[in-house]
Structure formats: structure tokens, C-alpha cells
Amino acid sequence: MALKIIRSIPKHGMRIITPMNTNQGFGKISGTIKKLGSNYSPVPVCLFRRDNRQLLWETTSKADGSYLFRNIAVGLECFIVAFDPNNQYNAVIQDRVIVK
Known part of the structure; x- marks a missing residue:
């Protein structure tokens, strides 16, 4: 998924994104x-x-363990699931995350 550029104004280097x-x-x-x-x-x-x-x-977490999700509707209620790639631990869930 990505944002769509609906109009570009080359002279001013501006773009309208929706x-x-x-x-x-x-x-x-x-x-x-x-x-x-x-x-x-x-x-x-x-x-x-x-x-x-x-x-x-x-996504996959970076070397420092961090992750980032972008381009999400503000106010959307979500949950996040992370999986242990070595199958030593069960998946962990963070519930009721509100996008800001």
C-alpha cells in the first residue's frame, strides 16, 4: 500500500498527496x-x-529491535503481533493501539 500523488506542481516542487x-x-x-x-x-x-x-x-524489526509502520489512518484502532523467528517463544500481541 502507498499514498497516491494526485497532482504535482513542478514549478514549485509541490505535490498534493491523498x-x-x-x-x-x-x-x-x-x-x-x-x-x-x-x-x-x-x-x-x-x-x-x-x-x-x-x-x-x-515488516521486520531492525538490528536494534525497532520497527515502524507509516502511512496509516490517524485514529485507527489496531493490534500488533510479533513472532519469534526461532520458535522459542509464543507470539506477543499489543492490543488497542491507536494510530497517532
Whole structure:
């Protein structure tokens, strides 16, 4: 998913940008994955809409354990699921995350 440029004004270097669907916008969610108190990576992280459980984005945490989801509709209620790639631990869920 991406934002759509609907009009470009070359002389001024400006662009008018609009979301392509109701899940998209200018909000973001960020966080850090930890395992036993230490940063942990790479970890698959998925972002879902809470009301219909639709998968919106999937990413992998960076070397420092951080992750970022962008271009999400502000105010959307979501949940995040992170999976241990080594299958030593169950998935962890962060619920009722409001996009800001």
C-alpha cells in the first residue's frame, strides 16, 4: 500500500498527496522488540485493524529491535503481533493501539 500523488506542481516542487483507501493516512506506529529485556532482531511484526482483523502492514524489526509502520489512518484502532523467528517463544500481541 502507498499514498497516491494526485497532482504535482513542478514549478514549485509541490505535490498534493491523498490516501488511496481508508486505512491509509499520515499516522505512524513505532516500537521496539525485546526478548528477556534485551533488544531482539530480526523479528517479523504485523499490524492489523482491530475491528475486522485485516492485515495492514508487515515488516521486520531492525538490528536494534525497532520497527515502524507509516502511512496509516490517524485514529485507527489496531493490534500488533510479533513472532519469534526461532520458535522459542509464543507470539506477543499489543492490543488497542491507536494510530497517532
